[in-house]
Amino acid sequence: DTVLTQSPALAVSPGERVTISCRASESVSTGMHWYQQKPGQQPKLLIYGASNLESGVPARFSGSGSGTDFTLTIDPVEADDTATYFCQQSWNDPPTFGGGTKLELK
């Protein structure tokens, strides 16, 4: 299975720019997607196909990368962005998720 590795946690101040990384154990081309999950809620799609912004998601969120290295950028970060962010690949079978990065605001 394709293993996706994320840093476990980040802390930033509101108004700053934050990048959340996801590294794949093998190439996933552009088949990488990003989700936001707040406590007690279901995941919400932010980015699909590595860089496509899901409808209704603020333009503060952006995604980049291809192959094995991917980044989710939030600029500027707002207080409401406190959540865990998961990457997920569906290029290789089976689809797999990263362990999540918990974003905390200072």
Place this chain on the structure above:
Amino acid sequence: QVTLKESGPGILQPSQTLSLTCTFSGFSLSTYGMGVGWIRQPSGKGLEWLANIWWDDDKYYNPSLKNRLTISKDTSNNQAFLKITNVDTADTATYYCARTLPGDSYWYFDFWGPGTMVTVSS
């Protein structure tokens, strides 16, 4: 407006079969390209994809659980189902269903249900 909602037994005993239902609206599983997937999440942990079913009744399973999983659909009633046989405590989790859309040689989950908690305990 796309919505999905999962339902399940809440609690069941080891070795029993877990039956989950996903009732959705705002789309049809008979529409070309549409799919529904099941994903689970143990409390405080990460996400694990379980299975997907597509508009043409094509089915995909996570190989690590494949011999225990059965996914199906009832297109006329806008429902998808997942059965997991021979459950044990490791199957305790929140189970989500999610609409699945195809992209350029990949697919992704664009709408998720709120999840249903399942506890396996004797």
